[in-house]
Amino acid sequence: MTTHEDNGPVDELLARSHRLGSDPRNTNYAGGNTSAKGTAKDPVTGGDVELLWVKGSGGDLGTLRAAGLAALRLDRLRALTEVYPGVEREDEMVAAFDYCLHGRGGAAPSIDTAMHGLVDAPHVDHLHPDSGIALACAADGEALTAECFGDRVVWVPWRRPGFQLGLDIAAIKAANPGAIGTILGGHGITAWGATSEECERNSLEIIRTAERFLAERGGPEPFGAVRAGFEALPEGERRARAAALAPVIRGLASTDRPQVGHFSEAEAVLDFLARAEHPRLARLGTSCPDHFLRTKVRPLVLDLPADAPLDEAVARLRELHAEYREEYRAYYERHADAASPPMRGADPAIVLVPGVGMFSFGKDKQTARVAGEFYVNAVNVMRGAEAVSSYAPIEEREKFRIEYWELEEAKLRRMPPPKPLATRVALVTGAGSGIGRATARRLVDEGACVVVADVNAEAAETVAKELGGPDRAVAVTVDVTSEEGIAAAFSTAALAFGGVDLVVNNAGISISKPLLETTTEDWDRQHGIMARGSFLVSREAARVMTEQGMGGDIVYISSKNGVFAGPNNIAYGAAKADQAHQVRLLAAELGEQGIRVNGVNPDGVVRGSGIFAGGWGAKRAAVYGVPEERLGEFYAQRTLLKREVLPEHVANAVFALTGGDLSHTTGLHIPVDAGVAAAFLR
Structure with missing residues (x-):
């Protein structure tokens, strides 16, 4: 020794x-x-x-x-x-x-x-x-x-x-x-x-x-000849179709319990799906215990050509998903006995779409990504086995003995309980600084995956890295006044995490001028970013959430100024009032889809704020006759609690609205202003 x-x-x-x-x-x-x-x-x-x-x-x-x-x-x-x-x-x-x-x-x-x-x-x-x-x-x-x-x-x-x-x-x-x-x-x-x-x-x-x-x-073409119509689509078309399908597929894969998604266009998978033998081989399932513990015994495979109409593909996926669940339950019932753990769920962990790629799912992003990596391993195994012989995985009964092994069940029981926002995917606008940054951090800390959206690409990337990188957060550059830009941001979310469950409308600017000095350009820019931007983001969020069928949350970071009338603030105050009423209108409209819409009304959030650092602070300080560096203290002293409001306090309110305890609340505005009596909601 x-x-x-x-x-x-x-x-x-x-x-x-x-x-x-x-x-x-x-x-x-x-x-x-x-x-x-x-x-x-x-x-x-x-x-x-x-x-x-x-x-x-x-x-x-x-x-x-x-x-x-x-x-x-x-x-x-x-x-x-x-x-x-x-x-x-x-x-x-x-x-x-x-x-x-x-x-x-x-x-x-x-x-x-x-x-x-x-x-x-x-x-x-x-x-x-x-x-x-x-x-x-x-x-x-x-x-x-x-x-x-x-x-x-x-x-x-x-x-x-x-x-x-x-x-x-x-x-x-x-x-x-x-x-x-x-x-x-x-x-x-x-x-x-x-x-x-x-x-x-x-x-x-x-x-x-x-x-x-x-x-x-090994012999050539172990997966058989290429099937006409099943070849990989061109990259741009492929990714656009994947983004369109992802929320639908994620919703199906979350029938039993919510899942986070991952999309892969690995060459090995695209080639496998283009070949004649892929239906037979996929049906045989994976073999190595490490594989099927993460991928389930077999994937769900769309049996349509790559260029099938999108609505036809969606309808067929729904049919195949229903069949998959019936087959999985039958598999469980064939092999389960009195000592077997309960069935954990009948949804697929891997969904294969010819010409597009692979969608994999798990309790978090890393689990979903690793499941996809294991299926790539499985494809490589099938290729090697078919090249020199024929692929012959272990029999189904043995797979069940592994999947529902009491020792595996014990391992699952030892895992820590999930965090409140586990499996939820959030998109936060204006997340490169201030309230948006603090909100993104709080959501990640509570288990969510976050899309950090900001017009400042460098700021968005910095925050995404701070939050832990692509298994927790991804950055996207977006101008919220652009319909195309917003659609692209949600496509990024779909490809990164499978869809979106929680949206925080935080992007904004502040133009502080008296009425007679406020130009139409000022008015249009202020309303374009906050009123129009929130509308566009919420519209796209509602589309994605409806396709997922998993409900969702939309939170507006409104303002005390949407309720309280202050001087030299016409463009900003009116835009905030617009956002505040969007909350009520959308809460009334989207409730049938299980989508809750609420707002947070902060005030005096100076420290870390991109808005205040961009000139708004100096202008408000001039209005109130205090030094700019003491503006936060000034705002605090005019409140009932005499406490300064920080970005983290606003983030706390967002979590309170979305973390589960207020599951039956919609159409609500929460003041986070340390107490401003003139802005009390009536």
């Missing part, structure tokens, strides 16, 4: 994991696990103890950290073989791993822990490379494995991951001293080595040898 004086085994394990996990040819996101054995000090006796460090449940190799490793006593883990009750009760062994932990133990041990502990090698890798799974899922995979590797890699028939599979692989290694690893039928690969370097080298040998074998031995 390797001695452990300077964290050597752990450091080597992490470095190897990062190298393997950073290349998608080696394994998929959060797929596979690696391990190392060595010695460390027993914290009680001070003596050396043999340990196993193995990637814990749910981690990702490419980003693995020491905290993501489970640390187990090797003697105790191997002693479990003496009390193993047999394959029918092998799931009980997972709970037994907890009694093998060293010290605090680190991360929760995964189902593959037995494989790593029982195989007699200091270093073990278990990976899910597309090339290896292609052999594992070929109809004659065992013969192909022998042809590809000779006796250096041994075939292991399909067995659900668990303690028995660990025993099987340990026995195979012992019986084949010249072997460097295995192909696991329907699953992936396992490799081992005396050193970390040797283990990694053996893993890569298996993966690269399989890649070369599939390329050299």
